[in-house]
Amino acid sequence: MKTWMRTVAVVTFLAALGACGGSTGATGATGATGATGAAGATGATGATGAPGGGYYDNRDDMYCNSKTMEIGANIFEVDAACNTAQDLPVSGGCSTAGIGAPASDTVIYVDAPIAWNNSGVTAEWRCAWVSVSSRAPVNVPAAQATICCVTHP
Numbered sequence: 001m002k003t004w005m006r007t008v009a010v011v012t013f014l015a016a017l018g019a020c021g022g023s024t025g026a027t028g029a030t031g032a033t034g035a036t037g038a039a040g041a042t043g044a045t046g047a048t049g050a051p052g053g054g055y056y057d058n059r060d061d062m063y064c065n066s067k068t069m070e071i072g073a074n075i076f077e078v079d080a081a082c083n084t085a086q087d088l089p090v091s092g093g094c095s096t097a098g099i100g101a102p103a104s105d106t107v108i109y110v111d112a113p114i115a116w117n118n119s120g121v122t123a124e125w126r127c128a129w130v131s132v133s134s135r136a137p138v139n140v141p142a143a144q145a146t147i148c149c150v151t152h153p
Helices: 002-020
Strands: 062-068 077-081 088-095 106-114 124-131 144-150
Touching: 062 077, 077 144, 088 106, 088 124
Parallel strands: none
Antiparallel strands: 062 144, 077 124, 088 144, 106 124, 124 144
C-alpha cells in the first residue's frame, strides 16, 4: 500500500510539475457584476443665495422707453435706449405711425437690437425706414423706436 501511495504521489507531483512549464490557457468569461456599494458621505452645504427674487422681482423693475424720430434732412433712423448700461434689455420694436412719407411707399428695413451683448454699453433698439420706390432711406416723422428693460441695481 505504501508503494501504491508513493506512486500516486510521484505521478501527481510530476503532473503538477509538467503543468508549470506549459502555456497559459484562454481567458475565461467575465464574471457577474457585484452588488452596488454603499452611498458616499453627503457633500458640504452650498452658500446661501442673495435675498429676494433676483434683479426682476416685481413689475416695477420693468420699464419701456420710446423715442420719436426727429424731422430733418439727414435723419433716417431712431434709437431708443435703456436708462443705464447696467440695465437688462428685454424687448424692442418699431412703430410706423409716421406721417412724413406715404405709408404705401415706406417699409421698415432696420428693426434690431444694438449692443445687447456688450455689458459696458447701454442697450438700444434701432429703427429705420426706406422708400419702396427709390430704395433710399427716408425720414418718417412721428415714427418710434421702443425698448423695454429691467432695472439693474
